Amino acid sequence: MRICSNEPCIVLLTEKDTWLRVNGKEPISLKANHMAILACE
Secondary structure, eight states: OOOOOSSSSEEEEEEEOEOOOTSOOOOEEEEEEEEEEEEEE
């Protein structure tokens, strides 16, 4: 798989269910064995 972006981003691959909190904002639930792409501002 190839991921391309002209903007900065973070790619997360999870092995287990987890929660992510960025800069003190509301946490995001990430399911096991999924990919998430977060845009950076």
